Amino acid sequence: MSIFDSMLWKHHDVAMRMTVTLEKDVEQMLRDAMHRSRKSFTETLNAAVRAGLGAKPVRTGVPKFTIKARSLGLRSGIDLAGCNKLADDLEVDAFIDKNCRVRKKRRSCNPDVASG
Numbered sequence: 001m002s003i004f005d006s007m008l009w010k011h012h013d014v015a016m017r018m019t020v021t022l023e024k025d026v027e028q029m030l031r032d033a034m035h036r037s038r039k040s041f042t043e044t045l046n047a048a049v050r051a052g053l054g055a056k057p058v059r060t061g062v063p064k065f066t067i068k069a070r071s072l073g074l075r076s077g078i079d080l081a082g083c084n085k086l087a088d089d090l091e092v093d094a095f096i097d098k099n100c101r102v103r104k105k106r107r108s109c110n111p112d113v114a115s116g
Helices: 024-037 041-053 080-102
Strands: 002-011 014-022
Touching: 024 041, 041 080
Parallel strands: none
Antiparallel strands: 002 014
């Protein structure tokens, strides 16, 4: 078992300390939750107790991170068919280079020369 100390700040504006004894499996679950949420022991423990007792979780003042997407579209004058042809040409060149390295016994690595 583990013993953790926590500070509670809501009793007539006076700091109040409470000792909580946790079993090993509960301690590990709490540490995992602290790691996942990147919150302090007190915040994680309070959220777990609230969830266990059925209360709604308290929302922090930090707004949810969102990204505003916008359409980039294509610039005028860019031909997608040309891009596909370029990609095909580069793929063919890479294939030929790879085969030339593998088959050095061949007389010619020029794809225009027919081997027979």
